[in-house]
Amino acid sequence: MHAYRSHTxxxxxxxxxxxxxxxxxxxxxxxDHGGVLFVDxxxxxxxxxxxxxxxxxxxxxxxxxxxxxxxxxxGEVKARAESLINPKLPTGEIEVYIRDVEVLGRAQELxxxxxxxQEYPEETRLRYRYLDLRREAMQRNMTLRSDVVAxxxxxxxxxxxxxxQTPIITASxxxxxxxxxxxxxxxxxxxxxxxxxxxxxKQLIMVSGFDKYFQIAPCxxxxxxxxxxxxxxxxxxxxxxxxxxxxxxxxxxxPVIAGVFEExxxxxxxxxxxxxxxxxxASAMLxxxxxxxxxxxxxxxxxxxxxxxxxxxxxxxxxxxxDGTEIRAIPAPTGGSxxxxxxxxxxxxxxxxxxxxxxxxxxxxxGMEAAGPLAKNIGPERTEAxxxxxxxxxxxxxxxxxxxxxxxxxxxxxxxxxxGEELGLTDQDRFAFAWIVxxxxxEKDEETGEIDFEHNPFSMPQGGMAALDGDPLAVKGWxxxxxxxxYELVSGAIRNHKPEIMLKAFELAGYGEDEVKSxxxxxxxxxHYGAPPHGGCAAGIDRIVMLLANQENIREVIMFPMxxxxxxxxxxxxxxxxxxxxxxxxxxxxxxxx
Numbered sequence: 001m002h003a004y005r006s007h008t009x010x011x012x013x014x015x016x017x018x019x020x021x022x023x024x025x026x027x028x029x030x031x032d033h034g035g036v037l038f039v040d041x042x043x044x045x046x047x048x049x050x051x052x053x054x055x056x057x058x059x060x061x062x063x064x065x066x067x068x069x070x071x072x073x074x075g076e077v078k079a080r081a082e083s084l085i086n087p088k089l090p091t092g093e094i095e096v097y098i099r100d101v102e103v104l105g106r107a108q109e110l111x112x113x114x115x116x117x118q119e120y121p122e123e124t125r126l127r128y129r130y131l132d133l134r135r136e137a138m139q140r141n142m143t144l145r146s147d148v149v150a151x152x153x154x155x156x157x158x159x160x161x162x163x164x165q166t167p168i169i170t171a172s173x174x175x176x177x178x179x180x181x182x183x184x185x186x187x188x189x190x191x192x193x194x195x196x197x198x199x200x201x202k203q204l205i206m207v208s209g210f211d212k213y214f215q216i217a218p219c220x221x222x223x224x225x226x227x228x229x230x231x232x233x234x235x236x237x238x239x240x241x242x243x244x245x246x247x248x249x250x251x252x253x254x255p256v257i258a259g260v261f262e263e264x265x266x267x268x269x270x271x272x273x274x275x276x277x278x279x280x281x282a283s284a285m286l287x288x289x290x291x292x293x294x295x296x297x298x299x300x301x302x303x304x305x306x307x308x309x310x311x312x313x314x315x316x317x318x319x320x321x322x323d324g325t326e327i328r329a330i331p332a333p334t335g336g337s338x339x340x341x342x343x344x345x346x347x348x349x350x351x352x353x354x355x356x357x358x359x360x361x362x363x364x365x366x367g368m369e370a371a372g373p374l375a376k377n378i379g380p381e382r383t384e385a386x387x388x389x390x391x392x393x394x395x396x397x398x399x400x401x402x403x404x405x406x407x408x409x410x411x412x413x414x415x416x417x418x419x420g421e422e423l424g425l426t427d428q429d430r431f432a433f434a435w436i437v438x439x440x441x442x443e444k445d446e447e448t449g450e451i452d453f454e455h456n457p458f459s460m461p462q463g464g465m466a467a468l469d470g471d472p473l474a475v476k477g478w479x480x481x482x483x484x485x486x487y488e489l490v491s492g493a494i495r496n497h498k499p500e501i502m503l504k505a506f507e508l509a510g511y512g513e514d515e516v517k518s519x520x521x522x523x524x525x526x527x528h529y530g531a532p533p534h535g536g537c538a539a540g541i542d543r544i545v546m547l548l549a550n551q552e553n554i555r556e557v558i559m560f561p562m563x564x565x566x567x568x569x570x571x572x573x574x575x576x577x578x579x580x581x582x583x584x585x586x587x588x589x590x591x592x593x594x
Contacts, residue, residue, distance in 0.1 A: 004072055004104075010046030012091050016077045021096060023048060024072045024104065026134065027065050029115045037062050039098075041073065044139065048091045050075060052098040061101050068114055068134070070105035073098050122555075127569040129560055141557050144264060145545045149216055151263055152237050152541075155256045161212040161239065166201035168218070169193075173200060173519070178222035180232075188586035194220035194233075197538060199458060200523050202240040203495055206534040207526045214239040216541065222566075227553050228487055228543060231566040240536030246478050246494055249535050250278075250435060253490060257482065257539060261431050264548045269430040276482075280438040285405065286328075289413025291439075294486035295432035297420030301412060304329040304400070307386050313377040316357070319402045327402040328412055331390045332419045335397040336360035340422070341372065344399055347418060351411045353401070359383060360397035368394045406446075417486065431484055431547070438462070439479040442472040442508065453509050455479050458502075458523075459493035460535075465501050472508045478535070489544060492537020499527040 025043035075096040086092030225231035254273035308316040420426040443454035459477035482490035555561040
């Protein structure tokens with residue numbers, strides 16, 4: 001017999017009754033029923049109930065066992081009485097009578113319990129992650145993650161992609177976040193960078209004549225943490241294709257993403273790829289207040305500025321006298337109560353705005369009537385025009401925000417989500433996808449007035465070189481994101497593969513020719529040697545698994561995540577280097593000024 005086990009803790013059933021078996025795992029819990037000890041033995045695969053009565057030669061040893069001790073047991077498989085069968089366990093028809101036991105690893109007093117659903121502070125969970133990962137939910141999440149990655153790989157190979165690995169130590173590149181720098185011992189004073197993404201390398205693979213590339217790629221970005229973003233590193237499905245247009249990329253990646261969500265979505269509805277809308281960025285910001293809309297929520301915001309221009313509501317009327325301002329309405333079907341409207345007004349105040357105006361429609365003496373401060377100020381004619389534009393009726397409400405869209409649309413988007421959730425309008429049993437397209441390539445810094453890249457700097461502008469001769473803020477790129485349930489899952493573009501367009505595009509963002517050649521020399525030079533048109537995208541593995549696991553925090557689906565302060569409490573990172581390490585690298589750490 002094997003030194004540790006003949007079966008896993010999920011293998012045994014009635015067919016094994018009468019057999020002598022060997023199991024190994026952890027003591028999940030112990031119960032004493034009238035002198036008979038029942039032990040739930042757990043391994044990665046499941047749980048088997050083993051028991052020991054006073055007649056067993058190892059009864060005294062079993063009495064000493066405690067939670068999370070790692071043990072091996074030998075015993076005889078017996079059928080449970082019909083009344084004692086546990087249908088919730090694959091092994092629920094049998095139990096194993098212990099004849100021998102060996103303690104393989106003792107456990108000290110536990111800082112967190114593996115058995116049960118107790119909540120523990122995140123600091124405790126991350127410091128003792130190896131114990132936290134033993135819990136059933138975490139085992140399930142990590143297994144799901146592994147299965148999702150395997151499924152993605154199969155689907156990519158089925159589409160004739162090949163997987164290639166790109167360097168981890170490379171040069172610094174602007175990808176929208178800070179680099180992690182790595183000092184060079186052999187080249188004092190110089191630094192490598194960990195790649196924010198394999199962007200340049202995958203483009204160079206296309207220039208090298210490979211037609212389709214993918215990789216489950218580790219990426220490193222020194223970012224501030226969020227619930228849906230790791231502050232240090234993450235994994236993405238990275239892919240690139242030659243001789244493609246935007247729709248070709250959509251047609252390639254959509255079946256992969258949809259297939260994974262159908263396979264692991266637990267029966268939740270997955271919109272068919274052919275039904276995924278393509279929403280221009282400007283429309284997404286207007287209707288949803290975000291470029292990653294949750295389309296499970298049917299609410300669409302609308303511009304209602306004309307109804308308030310010159311109206312009796314002085315706040316909005318004066319706002320509209322300023323350039324670049326508008327009034328936006330958030331419809332709230334079934335939200336027509338003063339209590340709900342006041343609650344949403346308070347929400348806006350918590351988000352840093354003065355509040356949200358509102359109108360709600362209710363039954364009156366002469367039929368439906370509009371109520372609320374705004375209705376009184378703008379009068380029945382304007383109020384009725386708003387109601388008709390929004391398609392609302394009795395029992396419904398609308399909320400209003402005004403000013404320059406950049407100042408309020410983030411809150412408007414969050415308000416739309418809250419309204420959809422609280423009024424039960426958001427379909428919780430669905431994955432709703434949308435392609436967001438026509439992103440602006442450039443943005444303007446409001447303080448300095450300088451132009452910089454708004455999105456990926458390597459994207460082909462729509463219209464090519466001619467598009468770069470006009471207003472930079474009007475230039476749209478062949479850039480796209482895939483949103484699902486309020487999260488960005490995929491981001492990509494058709495790449496700029498012509499060196500003269502590359503120079504012009506970077507020039508508009510303040511990068512001179514010498515800087516482009518210095519920072520992106522390999523890519524710039526490669527484009528002079530017959531570069532093919534190419535494009536691709538990257539899909540966030542962590543976010544995909546987070547959605548499939550129905551989690552709201554990405555750390556629940558990462559094996560060893562950092563905390564909110566980008567610290568690894570288990571491994572004590574980041575840590576201070578030794579003096580010898582600094583001397584070898586020719587570095588000195590300057591004390592931070594208080």
